[in-house]
Amino acid sequence: MIKLQHVSKTFRVGKNKIEALKDVSLEVNKGEIFGVIGFSGAGKSTLIRCINLLERPTSGQVFVEDQDVLKLSKKGLQQLRRKIGMIFQGYNLLETANVYDNVATPLKLEGVPKDEIKARTEKYLEIVGLTDRKNAFPSQLSGGQKQRVAIARALAHEPEVLLSDEATSALDPNTTDAILELLLKVNKELGITVFLITHELNVIQRICDRVAVMENGQVVEQGSVVEVFTQPKEAMTKQFISNESKFLIPERLKHELLESGKLVKLTFLGESSKDPVLATLAKQFDVLPSIIAGGIDQLKDQSVGNLLVHIKGDRTKVETAIQFLHDQDILVEEVQS
Template sequence: MIVLENITKEFISKSNTVKAVSNVSLHVRKGEIHGVIGYSGAGKSTLIRCVNLLEKPTKGKVYINGEEITPLPLPQLRKVRNKIGMIFQGFNLLKTATVYDNIAIPLKLLGYDKNEVKKRVEKYLEIVGLTDKHKSYPNQLSGGQKQRVAIARALSQEPEVLLSDEATSALDPETTDSILELLLKINKELGITILLITHEMNVIQKICDHVYVMENGEVVEENTAINLFTKPSHPTTKKFLNTISQRNLSPSLISQLHVTGAVTRLTFVGESTGKPLLAEVSQKFDVQPNILTANIIELKNGIVGNIVIHLVGEKNQVQSAIRFLEEQGVGTESLEVHS
């Protein structure tokens, strides 16, 4: 549905050239939700604006539903953009227009008749749960309600693709969750393909099928969400994961727990998360598992469990226990301990 091939975007001034995006390629399949995550300045906002050519790439090609749109003249590009909805962090609502008119005005400008405008506004206000707010003005709404209006406005043109530019970063955690649930509903019930950018790992966790990690204008790692959470390889990815799951043991924790010797991170995926494998280990081998940290992460398409354990016992018994866990489908990673 969305294909970017070797996209590079440079901003050129008299004094210097800034390469905001460097040779990025991605492929978002129809009906999926893909997320691009990165810290401020990573280039993700520029990248998503290249999808609908709000930013024209310096190099590379953009395909929407199999059609290359990069060379299209403006009149044809406008037609393509009608099938690409976009929502923003700042909502971009008209302050002097009602909720109804914020959704209706773009439709009127596109030439839809009065009856069709009314039909679409009512339909998408119902989908986002704001039917009773159609006469309200933006300053009478909460942040979450404003974003729902912005989503209804984007949906009213009945796009095939929805782009989300940090749509939840200005919202509190509870409201963020409700907006993410709405995006999941839109994806599932309307079949709309979604590409979002974010700097929040919990957004990726809750709704994404596939993830791209950006740093300094480049994609440094990409994978399915479940594989990324299970086997992250790049330091930036691991840093993001540490915001929702304690992957690193602090020196103070090591000191308080008096940990010495082998410390191992265990990663459980799917069915293995429900098995009492640590109990089996203590029965089969002469070791004592000491759990230091543990959590379960629920993803859109699966469950990932992380447990950091200190295995107390003879070296050969510890090694045998770890081999047993690996044979049961558990991922293992030895951690360095600096007391």
């Protein structure tokens, strides 16, 4: 659906050269929600704007539905952009137009027939839940409602791809959740591929199928959300995804626990979370497991459980018990002193 191959983008500011993107390659499958996460300045916004050529790459190739975007004529690019909707953090609404006209006006400028404009505008205002606010002006709307108008406006062009540029970063947590649910609905019911960028981990967790992590203009890691979330490899990924903050315990207590047994971090995926493995350890291996800390994270399609467990007992039995955990499709990481 979307393929970027060795894309680089260099800006010149006076005599300085800024490499915003460096040899970025990734592929987005039709019908999925693909997320890109990174801190400010990582190159996320430049990357998403290269897809519809709001920014033209310095080098590399961009394909949308097998079309080489960089080789399109001006007319061809205009036609392609109609298939690509985009929503922004700042909404970009017309303050002097009401909700209905904010959605309808771009269609009028495209020359869409009047009856079709009315049908589309009403359809997508209903989908985003704003039919009863169609006569309101942006100044009368909450941030979440403004973003819903922006989504309806993008959908009214009936695109095949929806690009989301930090669309939830200005919203409070409850409103963010509502917008994410709306994006899930758009993806599932309308079959629209969603490509989003964010610095918010919960956005990736909640709705994305796959994710790429960016740092200093480069993609440092990518894969399924479950894979990257449970087994982060790169330091930058671990800053976003690591469970370390859930397992912060005083150094003195940590030392005491390591003196009397083993500390292990356990990650449970899907069905493995339903098995009473700690009870099995105590009964089958004659060891004493104790939960020190833990929590559950909800991803798009499954939950991930995390536990910090102290296992006390005969050294050989403890080692055998830990091997048993490995054999149960549980991710096991031993904590070192």
